[in-house]
Amino acid sequence: MDSNAASPESIYVSGAVTTAVKILVVGHFAVGKTTFIRSLSEITPLSTEERMTRASVHLDDLRGVPDKRTTTVALDFGRLTLGDELVLYLFGTPGQQRFMQLWEDMARGALGALLLVDPARLADTFPVIDLVERYGLEYAVAVNSFEESSPHREEELREALDLLPRTPLVFCDARSEKSSAQALVTLVRHLLQRAS
Amino acid sequence: MTDPGEEQAVTGGFIRSYVITSGRELPSADSLALITLVTTAPDQEPPARATPETLAIWELCSGGYLSVAEVAARLQLPVGVVRLLLTDLIRAGRLLARAVPPPAQAADPLILEKVLHGLQRRFA
Numbered sequence: 001m002d003s004n005a006a007s008p009e010s011i012y013v014s015g016a017v018t019t020a021v022k023i024l025v026v027g028h029f030a031v032g033k034t035t036f037i038r039s040l041s042e043i044t045p046l047s048t049e050e051r052m053t054r055a056s057v058h059l060d061d062l063r064g065v066p067d068k069r070t071t072t073v074a075l076d077f078g079r080l081t082l083g084d085e086l087v088l089y090l091f092g093t094p095g096q097q098r099f100m101q102l103w104e105d106m107a108r109g110a111l112g113a114l115l116l117v118d119p120a121r122l123a124d125t126f127p128v129i130d131l132v133e134r135y136g137l138e139y140a141v142a143v144n145s146f147e148e149s150s151p152h153r154e155e156e157l158r159e160a161l162d163l164l165p166r167t168p169l170v171f172c173d174a175r176s177e178k179s180s181a182q183a184l185v186t187l188v189r190h191l192l193q194r195a196s
Numbered sequence: 197m198t199d200p201g202e203e204q205a206v207t208g209g210f211i212r213s214y215v216i217t218s219g220r221e222l223p224s225a226d227s228l229a230l231i232t233l234v235t236t237a238p239d240q241e242p243p244a245r246a247t248p249e250t251l252a253i254w255e256l257c258s259g260g261y262l263s264v265a266e267v268a269a270r271l272q273l274p275v276g277v278v279r280l281l282l283t284d285l286i287r288a289g290r291l292l293a294r295a296v297p298p299p300a301q302a303a304d305p306l307i308l309e310k311v312l313h314g315l316q317r318r319f320a
Contacts, residue, residue, distance in 0.1 A: 011270065012260030013233055020231040020263060020296055021307060046269035048230075051276060077265055082314020086307075089231050089263060109229060109296065111303065111311065138303075181319035188315060192308040 011043065013079070013087050022089040023187070024106055026132060027116035028124035032144045032174035033092035034076045036116060039180040040090065041078025048075050050102055073102055095128035107135035112191045114183060115141045116174065122160050129161065138194050140168040140187035147171060166190075217280050228279045228286075230265040233294040240290045249273060250281050257291060 013020075025033045037045050050073045076092040093106050093113075113132050117125050132139050143149075143157060149171035158169055168190045172183040235257050242254040252271050256262065262270070268278040285291040297307065 010260075011266070012262060015235075015261060017233065017261065018294060019307065019310075020233050020294065021311065022231050046266060048265050048268045049272075049274050051274050075265070077269075079263075079266070080315075080318070082311060082318060086310050086314055087233075087263075088311060088314070089265065091230070091265075105230075109231070109298075111308065178319065181315060185312065185315050185319075188308060188312045191303065192305060192312060195303040195305045195308055 014081060014084070016084045017081065017087045018085045020087045020089065022091055022110050023184070024091050024093045024110050024113040024137065025116060026093045026095055026113050026128055026139075027144075028095045028118070028121065028128055031116045031118045031121075031124075033116055036114075036142075036144070036172075036174040036180050036183075037076060037078040037090045037092055039175060039177045040080060040184065042081060043079050045076050045078045045092075048077070049073075050075055050105075071098075073099055075102075075106075095124075095131060097127055097131065100131075103131055103135055107137055110137060112187055113137045113139040114187045115139050117141055117143045117157070117161070119143055119145050119147065119157060122157075125161065138191050140170070140183070140190050142170050142172040142174075142183040142186075144174045145171055146173065217277055220280060228264055228283055228293070229296045230275065231263045232296050233261045233263055234267065234282055234286070234291050235261045237290055237292050243285075243288065243290065247281075249277070250285070253278065253281055253285070254290075261294065 025036055027033050034045055051071075073094060075094075078090045080088045080090070082088055091106060091110075093103065115125070115128060115132060141157075141161065141163065147153065154169055154171075163169060168186050170183050170186050173179040236254065242251055246254065249271070253267060256267060256270055264279060264282060265275065267282065268275045271278070282291060282293075286293050297304065
């Protein structure tokens with residue numbers, strides 16, 4: 001059912017808004033990207049369809065003729081108006097390596113990325129970290145977990161993910177607005193530190 | 197003549213996009229970012245002989261500002277197609293687009309400060 005029609009939310013951005021920015025919410029399949037976005041967004045998260053020409057699985061194909069296949073990628077996103085003049089879009093970006101063209105588009109102009117991590121599926125996060133770093137995105141890690149955070153557990157995860165000391169890592173419950181907002185604030189603080 | 201491989205690649209969605217855009221090449225993300233905000237220009241009418249898709253965009257955008265991504269999502273059209281149709285309308289002066297900060301300035305500390313304070317105020 002179309003929940004947008006019944007919802008009292010305004011679908012439009014305030015006319016006073018002069019600047020739109022975006023932050024990527026990245027992570028492997030089913031890590032909770034859309035849940036996170038839903039917790040913070042002022043609109044019901046929307047989904048756009050990007051039609052991608054997907055490169056061949058055999059990237060070393062000597063014939064030089066890429067096996068062009070079209071794949072549809074759904075991008076979930078939400079919106080947050082921050083003050084009178086600024087609107088922030090959160091784009092959930094799938095972590096598969098084959099969506100490189102999509103990543104190029106998404107990374108361009110992004111303030112940074114919040115990397116959602118499922119502590120039970122750390123290996124699935126490695127390719128996503130590769131992508132984030134390849135596109136030069138500054139990022140923070142949010143461990144989507146019900147675990148209590150402890151310095152010991154944090155150290156374990158940092159080591160397993162091979163994070164730089166400066167990369168922030170927080171525990172977060174993507175279903176909670178407060179917890180998700182804290183993770184986002186941690187990222188933006190980090191971005192500000194890196195930019196100043 | 198098509199080989200069987202080509203036939204497989206042509207889906208219903210592809211044909212639909214092709215018809216809506218009259219087979220024109222879709223513009224790249226450089227020309228119109230996903231977060232560019234658009235709305236109808238004052239005292240403008242939709243183009244004569246507009247396609248149903250262009251009319252739908254017109255109707256949606258006449259209510260206020262929306263990002264390119266939102267226009268695509270609300271109308272359930274592929275982003276590339278929406279980008280092309282929006283570009284046509286902007287070039288014709290029928291739609292207004294708010295400038296997006298250029299990528300090089302994306303990490304502008306002033307903008308980041310505004311984002312940070314905005315988040316802190318909103319979720320305090």
